[in-house]
Amino acid sequence: MTENYMVCNCKQVSYGTILDALHEMEKFDDVLTIFESVKDMTHCSTGCGGCYKKVLDVISKEMMG
Numbered sequence: 001m002t003e004n005y006m007v008c009n010c011k012q013v014s015y016g017t018i019l020d021a022l023h024e025m026e027k028f029d030d031v032l033t034i035f036e037s038v039k040d041m042t043h044c045s046t047g048c049g050g051c052y053k054k055v056l057d058v059i060s061k062e063m064m065g
Helices: 015-023 031-042 051-065
Strands: 004-007
Touching: 004 015, 004 051, 015 031, 015 051, 031 051
Parallel strands: none
Antiparallel strands: none
16 A cells, blocks of 8 residues: 555545654554544544544554554
């Protein structure tokens, strides 16, 4: 998946933008807490909400990887 892949079309948040937000965090607690932080930083999933699962998938992939 490329960093230019658009995860949130409503707010124009790319995969790379989400990765950048994740790398700004000091620690990874749990996926839902991280999701809220990423949402606050990038505004993803604040429009229609259709990207919710895609954002969680990016976070989960990064936490495992």
